[in-house]
Amino acid sequence: MSTINYSEKIPNNVNLGEDRTLQRALEQWQPNFIQWWDDVGPDGSTNFDVYLRTAVSVDPNGWAQFDHVKMRDYRWGIFLNPGDAERKVHFGDHAGERAWQDVPGEHRANLRRIIVTQGDTEPASVEQQRHLGLTCPSQYDLRNLFQVNVEEGRHLWAMVYLLHKYFGRDGRDEADALLQRTSGDANNPRILGAFNEQTPDWLAFFMFTYFTDRDGKFQLSALAESAFDPLARTTKFMLTEEAHHMFVGESGVSRVVARTAQVMNELKTDDAAKIRAAGAIDLGTVQRYLNFHYSVTIDLFGADQSSNAATFYSSGLKGRYEEGKRGDDHVLKGQTYKVLEVQNGQLVEKDVPMLNALNEVLRDDFIKDSVAGVGRWNRVLEKAGIPTRLAVPHKAFNRQIGALAGIKMSPEGRVVSETEWAAKKNEWLPSADDFAFVASLMGRVVDPGKFAGWIAPPVMGINRQPVDFEYVRFG
Numbered sequence: 374m375s376t377i378n379y380s381e382k383i384p385n386n387v388n389l390g391e392d393r394t395l396q397r398a399l400e401q402w403q404p405n406f407i408q409w410w411d412d413v414g415p416d417g418s419t420n421f422d423v424y425l426r427t428a429v430s431v432d433p434n435g436w437a438q439f440d441h442v443k444m445r446d447y448r449w450g451i452f453l454n455p456g457d458a459e460r461k462v463h464f465g466d467h468a469g470e471r472a473w474q475d476v477p478g479e480h481r482a483n484l485r486r487i488i489v490t491q492g493d494t495e496p497a498s499v500e501q502q503r504h505l506g507l508t509c510p511s512q513y514d515l516r517n518l519f520q521v522n523v524e525e526g527r528h529l530w531a532m533v534y535l536l537h538k539y540f541g542r543d544g545r546d547e548a549d550a551l552l553q554r555t556s557g558d559a560n561n562p563r564i565l566g567a568f569n570e571q572t573p574d575w576l577a578f579f580m581f582t583y584f585t586d587r588d589g590k591f592q593l594s595a596l597a598e599s600a601f602d603p604l605a606r607t608t609k610f611m612l613t614e615e616a617h618h619m620f621v622g623e624s625g626v627s628r629v630v631a632r633t634a635q636v637m638n639e640l641k642t643d644d645a646a647k648i649r650a651a652g653a654i655d656l657g658t659v660q661r662y663l664n665f666h667y668s669v670t671i672d673l674f675g676a677d678q679s680s681n682a683a684t685f686y687s688s689g690l691k692g693r694y695e696e697g698k699r700g701d702d703h704v705l706k707g708q709t710y711k712v713l714e715v716q717n718g719q720l721v722e723k724d725v726p727m728l729n730a731l732n733e734v735l736r737d738d739f740i741k742d743s744v745a746g747v748g749r750w751n752r753v754l755e756k757a758g759i760p761t762r763l764a765v766p767h768k769a770f771n772r773q774i775g776a777l778a779g780i781k782m783s784p785e786g787r788v789v790s791e792t793e794w795a796a797k798k799n800e801w802l803p804s805a806d807d808f809a810f811v812a813s814l815m816g817r818v819v820d821p822g823k824f825a826g827w828i829a830p831p832v833m834g835i836n837r838q839p840v841d842f843e844y845v846r847f848g
Contacts, residue, residue: 375431375455384450386431387534398537399451402548406529409552410445413500415522416507419445420848423519424835428452428527431610439836441846447523451534453606462600464696464703465689472602473689476539480688483681484601485540487690489547490564491592491608492532493554495525497568498581500556505578508815510825514575516835516844517621521582524614531607539603566773567669574811575828576629576654580666583622584743588673590615591694591739598692623746624831629654630750631829634757643761649810652826656754656761658811661803663763664784667743668771674736676775677712683728693731694738710734713769714776718788720769732775740768771802819847 377386382400389396411419423444426437431454460472476484499522509515529551536544554561562569567585572578593608593615636653637643645655675682685691686705693699701708710730711722727734744765751762767786769777781794784801799806814827822841824830834840 377429377431377450377452379429379448381450384448385452387451387453389451392538395538398545399534402533402537402545405549405552406449406526407445409496410499410526413496413503413555414526415444415499415519416503418506418519419443421519422846422848424516424838424842424844425520425523426836428610428614431455431613436613444519444523447526449523449527449530451530452527452610453603454609456602456606460602460605462689464598464692465600465687466704467600467689468703470600472605473600474602476601480601480690481540483685483688483690484604485536485543485547487596487685488532488535488540488604489551491596492529492536492547492551493564494568494589495529495532496551497554497556497563497565498572498585499525500563501568501570501572501581502578505572505575508575508817509819510575510815510828511818511823511830512821512844513824513831513834513840513842514625514828515819517625518578519845521586521618521621524618528611528614531611535603535607565673567673570669573808574815575625576659576662576811577666579622579625579629580662581622582618583626583746584666584670585673586615586618586622587739587743588670590619591674591735591742594694595691595696595735598696600689623749625828626659627750627753628829628831629659629827630656630753630763631757632827633659634754634759635829637759638757643759652814654811654814654827656759656763658803658807660763661801661807663747664766664770665802667765671736671739671768672772672774674739675732677733677736677777678725678729678775679732680729682731683726686728686731694735712776715769715780715788720782720786720788736768740765766801819845 375386377384381389383389383403422441424439424441425447426439427448428436429438430436431452462468462470462472502518502522505518506515533548536548554563556563557569572581593612596608597605599605633648633653633656636648636651640647640651645657648655705727708727709724710727710733712725712730712733713720713722747763747765754761766784767782769780769782770784772778781789781791783789816825818825821843830840834842
């Protein structure tokens with residue numbers, strides 16, 4: 374078991390105290406992080422004691438302890454999976470060589486870019502979610518929101534540590550800039566488009582944590598294969614925390630669907646207006662939110678053909694999801710992969726070099742994983758006897774990046790005219806009316822064991838606590 378030293382000002386398991394220069398630099402960054410948390414972290418929560426889990430080791434079988442703590446006092450730190458002195462690079466042009474403990478000069482710019490882009494997403498999601506606590510549907514959900522927030526904060530610390538330790542002055546400047554950009558800021562926005570979108574309500578939050586944190590799972594899994602060993606060790610531990618974020622999203626949507634199905638059966642209707650009048654979220658609105666968050670998220674994987682993706686792979690910087698389980702040569706030169714494009718108004722497949730299509734490979738892995746969870750939501754409907762089914766839209770729907778950007782496509786995968794898109798857009802994506810309706814349901818519920826009328830209670834509480842446990846103590 375690799376334990377974490379909580380007697381340090383910055384908890385860590387990387388022997389930070391042995392590098393006084395690095396320790397001082399991070400201790401100078403720490404007050405800026407706390408100031409960022411105070412300025413744009415969870416709104417109005419400073420005095421709350423929240424039942425949070427904190428890492429005490431990086432042992433996957435029991436690494437966390439639970440207690441009531443103030444989020445501002447949460448012990449963020451730097452935690453890496455144990456190293457393996459014999460670890461080898463297992464893909465790309467450096468396959469078979471010993472994994473790198475330092476940054477090779479020729480890969481310095483690309484590695485820094487990868488780390489900064491990943492690091493930028495972590496504080497962005499906290500900023501996007503900062504007002505949600507004011508409209509929580511229960512204490513249980515409020516606690517889960519705050520757990521996601523503090524762990525995103527720690528993921529920021531993970532990337533900042535790498536920037537400070539391995540990239541000198543450039544790294545320190547990039548670490549400072551991570552606290553200067555702000556989600557949605559007109560002048561200094563976050564790097565990736567999905568992280569400048571608003572998260573205005575809890576249905577959006579659940580969709581975000583299901584889909585967009587799942588993008589995080591796949592990006593982190595690809596980085597966990599990296600030949601740069603400190604990055605691989607860092608992201609492997611981050612994946613342990615990322616799993617909880619996806620659980621919050623999947624279980625949250627499942628509970629919304631369960632409550633809607635209950636209302637539909639009570640009223641014996643699938644009429645959206647009647648379901649809304651009863652204070653539940655109709656399945657059409659759930660589907661439109663799903664369409665939006667899914668399409669925005671699959672854009673995060675980048676262009677379907679990318680020379681950068683080829684360079685990152687061949688250089689050993691970023692692998693594929695579950696690289697070690699794939700049966701090919703892990704070099705990929707001469708291999709091809711099918712991507713989509715539009716020719717004469719129709720979608721067609723074409724073969725392109727696989728190295729250039731690695732963004733698409735990762736996107737397709739994400740899609741398979743996402744579809745499985747949507748199937749679990751559908752089982753809730755099936756069990757309730759509701760015939761409606763949710764579905765992810767076509768891969769080309771509402772895309773803004775790559776060869777499919779700007780193509781007008783129905784969720785079923787039919788190329789449509791500008792006129793038809795304009796006429797049906799509000800059937801396929803959330804409208805102003807949808808957002809206003811969902812916002813109207815967002816009253817704050819904080820009595821232990823009480824839940825808003827649009828969502829079902831969870832099956833069980835956190836860490837074997839009862840559902841009506843006092844997850845948040847309001848100061």
